[in-house]
Amino acid sequence: MLPVSQQTPAAYFNAAMVSVPTDVTHPYGDAGRNIASSNSLYNLDLGIHKQFRLPWEDKSLEFRGEVFNTLNKTNFSPANGDASSSSFGKITATFPARQVQFALRLMF
Numbered sequence: 001m002l003p004v005s006q007q008t009p010a011a012y013f014n015a016a017m018v019s020v021p022t023d024v025t026h027p028y029g030d031a032g033r034n035i036a037s038s039n040s041l042y043n044l045d046l047g048i049h050k051q052f053r054l055p056w057e058d059k060s061l062e063f064r065g066e067v068f069n070t071l072n073k074t075n076f077s078p079a080n081g082d083a084s085s086s087s088f089g090k091i092t093a094t095f096p097a098r099q100v101q102f103a104l105r106l107m108f
Helices: none
Strands: 046-053 060-068 099-107
Antiparallel strands (some): 060 099
């Protein structure tokens, strides 16, 4: 693992320190379980709802506003762990950015 100050999406961990096992009796190598961790995931979703009574009969109107990833924090996906890939050890994708949706609902 690289120190946090040296980690970038192009080199999240030192790929030169990992080799593919060649011994058929140990096909998974001798690396311990959970020796590497991925980036933290920061997410804050927000929803606002307001219901208005309409003056005629028993009808009402509801307004909804929802924001996903409210703080618009860039969340990187895990680094590629396939040692046979040319992008081994690199982060090549992110989770979705902020998404906003509005809805208006008439209830009768």
